[in-house]
Amino acid sequence: MLTKRIIPCLDVRAGRVVKGVKFRDLADVGDPAELAARYEREGADEIVFLDVTATVEGRRAMLDVARRTAERLFIPLTIGGGIRTYADFRDTLRAGADKVSVNTGAVERPALIQETSRDFGAQCVVVAIDSKREGGGHRVHTRAGTLPAGLDTIDWARRVCDLGAGEILLTSMDADGTTSGYDIELTARVAEAVPVPVIASGGCGSAEHIHDVLTAGRADAALAASIFHYGTTTVAAVKERLRGKGVPVR
Numbered sequence: 001m002l003t004k005r006i007i008p009c010l011d012v013r014a015g016r017v018v019k020g021v022k023f024r025d026l027a028d029v030g031d032p033a034e035l036a037a038r039y040e041r042e043g044a045d046e047i048v049f050l051d052v053t054a055t056v057e058g059r060r061a062m063l064d065v066a067r068r069t070a071e072r073l074f075i076p077l078t079i080g081g082g083i084r085t086y087a088d089f090r091d092t093l094r095a096g097a098d099k100v101s102v103n104t105g106a107v108e109r110p111a112l113i114q115e116t117s118r119d120f121g122a123q124c125v126v127v128a129i130d131s132k133r134e135g136g137g138h139r140v141h142t143r144a145g146t147l148p149a150g151l152d153t154i155d156w157a158r159r160v161c162d163l164g165a166g167e168i169l170l171t172s173m174d175a176d177g178t179t180s181g182y183d184i185e186l187t188a189r190v191a192e193a194v195p196v197p198v199i200a201s202g203g204c205g206s207a208e209h210i211h212d213v214l215t216a217g218r219a220d221a222a223l224a225a226s227i228f229h230y231g232t233t234t235v236a237a238v239k240e241r242l243r244g245k246g247v248p249v250r
Contacts, residue, residue: 003248004214005045005221006235007199008228010035011052012081015065017229018052029229032065037072039228042235044075045250048169048199048223050101050128051081052144063095070096078126078169084108089116093124101169103128104142107149107156110163117164126199127165129153131186132173138186145173153186154193161194168198169223175203179226182209187217199223207233207241214247 010017010032017030029035036047049069051062066079079092080101089112092100106113106127117125130145131138131153138153149156157168170190172183182203191198197220200213204224213219227233239249 003250007046007048007221007223008039008044009048009223009225011050013053033069033072036069040075044235046076048078067095086115099124099126101126101128107142113163113165122164122166125165126167126169127160128169130171130173157190157194161196167196170198172202178203179205182213184217187213187219191218207238
């Protein structure tokens with residue numbers, strides 16, 4: 001069995017890490033480079049750096065801040081936010097990203113997934129899906145969760161894999177920042193539908209939540225922010241808890 005990954009998330013606005021609830025009411029929690037380095041020391045498997053206002057503001061991610069963060073790390077770094085074009089993707093890799101996360105740009109022009117997967121390799125193409133419950137299903141949203149995309153989450157997840165995505169970063173907008181637990185049902189449905197790793201995001205409030213999404217939710221990795229930013233627990237403590245329950249971790 002492949003080992004499961006624990007991935008702290010740095011949501012960045014104006015060069016600072018922020019955290020909100022359901023994509024709103026963002027509060028400052030620290031410097032991205034310093035936090036990333038700390039999480040690496042604590043045993044994080046990867047770091048995800050997301051410029052959360054880049055798309056809404058119509059600009060690229062803050063590559064200078066991303067570059068400063070990348071320079072401090074030896075573990076893989078995923079950078080996302082404002083990735084709309086092939087050039088954006090390429091320049092983000094050049095800034096130090098090992099992987100690039102794309103959401104709105106992929107929905108608006110799905111060929112972007114094909115082009116970047118072909119030229120840079122599927123392993124560095126992460127398609128982020130921000131999903132919200134509507135009726136009896138789940139629907140994709142873009143532009144930092146502000147715009148319904150008119151797409152079913154499961155159908156879109158399958159399509160991005162067909163186009164060449166190497167990984168899916170799945171965020172439950174309903175659970176995001178609530179610390180009440182991941183959307184296990186949604187995560188399991190997507191994980192069962194696609195052949196690539198699924199990173200679960202949104203709602204983590206404890207090590208038990210991580211255990212649940214990696215087991216019942218069938219996720220390959222768990223993304224978390226609040227529990228690490230506010231000192232509720234550490235990556236090392238989460239991994240120790242998972243090992244004790246028989247979940248393979250690095």
